[in-house]
Amino acid sequence: MNILVTNDDGIDSPGIYALAMELRTIGTVYVVAPDRQQSAVGHSLTVSSPLRATPFNREGELFGYAVTGTPADCVKLGISTLLDVQPDLLVSGINHGANTSINILYSGTVSAATEGMMMGIPSMAVSLNTFSYQADCRPAAKYATRIAQQMKDFSLPPGTLLNVNVPAIAEEKIRGIRITKQGTGMWHDTYERRRDPMGREYFWLAGTYHPSATEQDTDDAALFDEYVTVTPIRFQLTDHSMIERLRESCKS
Amino acid sequence: MNILVTNDDGIDSPGIYALAMELRTIGTVYVVAPDRQQSAVGHSLTVSSPLRATPFNREGELFGYAVTGTPADCVKLGISTLLDVQPDLLVSGINHGANTSINILYSGTVSAATEGMMMGIPSMAVSLNTFSYQADCRPAAKYATRIAQQMKDFSLPPGTLLNVNVPAIAEEKIRGIRITKQGTGMWHDTYERRRDPMGREYFWLAGTYHPSATEQDTDDAALFDEYVTVTPIRFQLTDHSMIERLRESCKS
Numbered sequence: 001m002n003i004l005v006t007n008d009d010g011i012d013s014p015g016i017y018a019l020a021m022e023l024r025t026i027g028t029v030y031v032v033a034p035d036r037q038q039s040a041v042g043h044s045l046t047v048s049s050p051l052r053a054t055p056f057n058r059e060g061e062l063f064g065y066a067v068t069g070t071p072a073d074c075v076k077l078g079i080s081t082l083l084d085v086q087p088d089l090l091v092s093g094i095n096h097g098a099n100t101s102i103n104i105l106y107s108g109t110v111s112a113a114t115e116g117m118m119m120g121i122p123s124m125a126v127s128l129n130t131f132s133y134q135a136d137c138r139p140a141a142k143y144a145t146r147i148a149q150q151m152k153d154f155s156l157p158p159g160t161l162l163n164v165n166v167p168a169i170a171e172e173k174i175r176g177i178r179i180t181k182q183g184t185g186m187w188h189d190t191y192e193r194r195r196d197p198m199g200r201e202y203f204w205l206a207g208t209y210h211p212s213a214t215e216q217d218t219d220d221a222a223l224f225d226e227y228v229t230v231t232p233i234r235f236q237l238t239d240h241s242m243i244e245r246l247r248e249s250c251k252s
Numbered sequence: 253m254n255i256l257v258t259n260d261d262g263i264d265s266p267g268i269y270a271l272a273m274e275l276r277t278i279g280t281v282y283v284v285a286p287d288r289q290q291s292a293v294g295h296s297l298t299v300s301s302p303l304r305a306t307p308f309n310r311e312g313e314l315f316g317y318a319v320t321g322t323p324a325d326c327v328k329l330g331i332s333t334l335l336d337v338q339p340d341l342l343v344s345g346i347n348h349g350a351n352t353s354i355n356i357l358y359s360g361t362v363s364a365a366t367e368g369m370m371m372g373i374p375s376m377a378v379s380l381n382t383f384s385y386q387a388d389c390r391p392a393a394k395y396a397t398r399i400a401q402q403m404k405d406f407s408l409p410p411g412t413l414l415n416v417n418v419p420a421i422a423e424e425k426i427r428g429i430r431i432t433k434q435g436t437g438m439w440h441d442t443y444e445r446r447r448d449p450m451g452r453e454y455f456w457l458a459g460t461y462h463p464s465a466t467e468q469d470t471d472d473a474a475l476f477d478e479y480v481t482v483t484p485i486r487f488q489l490t491d492h493s494m495i496e497r498l499r500e501s502c503k504s
Contacts, residue, residue, distance in 0.1 A: 042324075043357050050446070050454040072294075077455055081443045102370065103486055105295050118354065118438065153501050160491045170357035179498040181490040186370065191333045192304035194302070202302040203329055230502075234495035235357055238433040239412045246431045249405050250482075 003148070004078055004087035004116070008038040008071045008095060008108030011064060013057050015094030015128065018137035020063070022145045023091060030087065031064025031076035034071060043111035044070045046181030054083055068241055071112035079119050079174075089151055090116030093126030094140045096133060098165045099184035099217035101211065104233065110163055114235060117161040122151045124161060130168035139171035147177075156232070163231045165223050178227040183218030184219050185211035253279030255315050256339035256368070256465040257331055257379070260290040260347060260360030263308050263316060267346030267380065270389035275343060282339065283308075283316025284330035286323060289381035293405045305334055318368035331371050341403055342368030345378030346384060349416045350428045351473035353437035353463065356485065362415055366487060376413060381475055391411045391423035395480050397470045399429075408484070415483045417490035430479040435470030437463035450453045473495070 003023050006014040011033035015229065023029050035054070046069045056066040065082055067074045079087065092112035099107040100122070109125045116123035126144040128135060143166055164180075167174060188210060191203040211220035219229045255275050259268040263285035275281050287306070298321045310320040317334055319326045323344065333337065344364035351359040361377045363440060368375035378396040380387060393420055408414070415434075440462060443455040464473035471481045 037300075040299045041294070042296045042363065043294050045291045045292040045294070045358055045457065047457055048289070050456045051443075052454050076441050076457070077443055080441045081445070081455060093328075097501075102487075104489060105366070106297055111294065114357070117405040119441075136305060150501060154494075154498060156494065157491075160494055177502055179495050179502060181492070181495065182488065185435060189328050189371075191303075191329055193333070199441065200304075202304050203335045204297055204302045205297065205325075205328070229496060232491040232498060234491040235354075235491040236434065237356060237485040237487065239409075239484040239486040240433070242406075242408065242412055243431050243433065246482060246484060249402060250429055250431060 001088045002085045003027045003029050004090045005029055005031045006033045006071055006074045006112045008034065008036050008041060008112065010037045011066045014133055015096055015137050017058060018141040019091060019094045019126065019144060022141035023148065025064055026145055028175060032067060032072060032074045032082055033064060035066035035068055035186050038070055038108045040106045041070045041108040042106050043072055043114065046070060046073050051075065051077055055154045071108040072115040075112050076155040087121050089148055090121045090123040091126060091144060091148060093144065095127035098126060098129040098223060099125060099127040099163060099224060100165055101183035102183060102187065102197055103143055104163060114160045117159065121157055124164055126166065128165045128166050128168050135168050139174060142167035142171065147230065158234050159236065160172050161235045163233050165219055165229045167226045169226060173226060175226050176231050178222040180219045180222045180231045181217055182227045182233060183212045183220035185209060185216055185220050197229055253340045254337045255279045255281050256325045256342045257281055257283045258285045258323055258344050258364045258442040259323045260286060260364065260383045260492060262286050266385055267348055267389050269310060270395060271346045271378065274393035275400065278397055278401055282335055283314060284319060284326045284334055286326060287318035287320055290322055290382050292358045293322045293360040294358050295324055295366060298322060298325050303329055305329065307409060308321045323360040324367040327364050327367040339373050341400055342373045342375040343378060343396060343400060345396065346378065347379035348390050349379060349380040349383045350381040350475060351377060351415060351418055352475060353435035354439065356415060356434060362486045367414045369411065374408055374490060376416055378416045378418065380418050387420050391426060392418035399482065412484050415485050417471055417481045419475055419478045421478060425478060426480060427478050430474040430481050432470055432474045432481045432483045434483055434485060435464045435467055435472035436446045437472050
């Protein structure tokens with residue numbers, strides 16, 4: 001099995017290293033990842049400037065290609081140009097920080113998996129529920145590998161990918177896997193209004209996240225309960241329930 | 253009616269000017285837009301650096317705030333911090349280039365409307381089916397204004413926004429409005445492999461878009477037929493059809 005691995009924390013992050021090492025136990029791993037941290041880039045593509053891809057070493061051996069672009073750029077460039085094999089599977093992560101509820105929209109980690117899915121590759125995103133770079137990523141890497149092995153059995157339809165979140169606790173404390181739906185948690189946004197050394201005003205985003213506490217079967221709820229969550233997601237965005245109503249409104 | 257206007261082509265683009273001028277006939281318009289062109293930024297947020305907002309003049313009068321960020325940044329910063337009124341409506345555009353099918357995912361124009369919707373504001377994105385900055389944006393501005401006037405009648409549910417695309421033809425040739433679904437058109441990606449003056453290799457994205465020619469009732473098809481398309485979209489991403497199947501697979 002040929003596995004393409006990417007992320008949005010950058011090719012030098014602990015998460016992608018733990019993931020790539022563990023996935024090597026089940027296949028040949030190709031890493032194509034951003035050369036630096038790409039937070040909240042969403043599904044950005046680099047169209048107005050060129051990309052560069054540079055071989056990147058870790059632990060004294062070639063680890064993969066570092067790309068001067070976004071996670072979605074890495075997937076497009078990797079599959080179309082850099083790799084001489086077609087991947088059987090794409091795994092994006094391990095992200096430092098959960099990607100649940102509305103965060104899926106802002107997530108570079110998920111967008112890389114979305115790009116892979118759009119290019120016809122079975123794809124999954126994997127995130128760890130902590131922003132700490134000191135966290136142990138190996139339990140998440142093991143779960144990701146276990147789910148990766150099952151991807152064929154799942155026979156995901158074209159257009160659907162898996163979004164996996166892992167609690168940041170010791171492996172033996174993880175209570176198992178839950179199949180979940182996307183929660184409805186939201187951010188309450190504030191901007192801190194500051195002044196620079198020249199006295200000029202600037203703004204810095206400082207939101208707080210409010211998970212949907214009451215909903216059942218959501219990614220947020222199951223992650224809080226210390227389960228690994230697996231959410232099948234797809235980007236078919238039409239609100240079919242509104243189509244007839246809008247047609248009526250436009251007639252009148 | 254207080255109307256927040258933003259875009260992703262930048263506050264100096266012809267599209268946002270035509271839109272703001274026309275919307276002034278039905279309400280008070282507040283412009284908060286990126287200070288420069290933001291192509292294919294998707295739903296990016298600026299979290300690792302601060303934002304600045306500067307008053308921006310056009311035709312000798314204050315036009316709005318130019319922000320050093322993405323379309324989604326402009327909406328968050330505008331609604332939470334810059335404006336002293338809560339907008340009744342958000343209109344993002346007029347984008348130069350259609351946002352149909354999969355392009356909705358890459359679109360900064362749509363992501364601004366998505367951000368507005370998430371903040372509880374009735375929101376729409378408007379795009380013109382040409383990349384030419386010389387195109388006449390007034391027909392699109394008039395249709396956008398007409399649809400904006402009807403937004404209350406539509407009573408969109410929370411979580412749903414409108415994605416509008418306008419053919420780049422003379423107003424009298426436009427055949428009317430069609431309520432459509434998101435098409436399944438795709439990009440076939442290639443990267444041009446080039447060498448810089450130092451002899452080092454770089455890559456530049458050069459894809460071609462393939463609209464879904466055969467589908468009925470899609471944004472791509474109706475736009476091709478010279479209709480203004482209105483697609484209700486929402487970002488509820490769970491693939492519910494897969495949940496039971498995954499639960500069965502994970503048991504075995």
